[in-house]
Every structure is written in structure tokens, then in C-alpha cells.
Amino acid sequence: MVAVGLMLTASFFIYEATSSRRSRSLAKEVITAAVASVFLGFGSLFVLLASGVYV
Known part of the structure; x- marks a missing residue:
């Protein structure tokens, strides 16, 4: 997950760096950032639990 x-x-970040200001889509940015945030959040939680750090 991480x-x-x-x-x-x-x-x-690649999308933000390579697309022009006019061709960006706010919906695509928000969806990509939200899904990445969910995966990183749960992934880091499971990594901590697997290593014995109970949060």
C-alpha cells in the first residue's frame, strides 16, 4: 500500500509539473491526491502495526 x-x-507531482496551467483538471488533482493520501495513511499504519508499534 505504501x-x-x-x-x-x-x-x-509529474502531472503538476508537466501540464500547463490551463489544461489542469481540479477533479483529477483532488481525486489523485485523495487516493494517494488514503493509500499512504493505511500503508503507514499497517507498516507500524507489522513492526510491533501499536498505535
Whole structure:
């Protein structure tokens, strides 16, 4: 899950860096950022639980 979150984060940054200001879509940005956030959040939670840190 962490790897998927990092890939989505990277694709978000690449999209922001390569697209022009006029061709950007707010919906695509918000959806990509939200999905990446969910994957990184749950992924980091599961990594902590797997390593014995109970949160």
C-alpha cells in the first residue's frame, strides 16, 4: 500500500509539473491526491502495526 501511495504521489507531482496551467483538471488533482493520501495513511499504519508499534 505504501508503494502504491508513493507511485500515485509521484504521478501527481509529474502531472503538476508537466501540464500547463490551463489544461489542469481540479477533479483529477483532488481525486489523485485523495487516493494517494488514503493509500499512504493505511500503508503507514499497517507498516507500524507489522513492526510491533501499536498505535
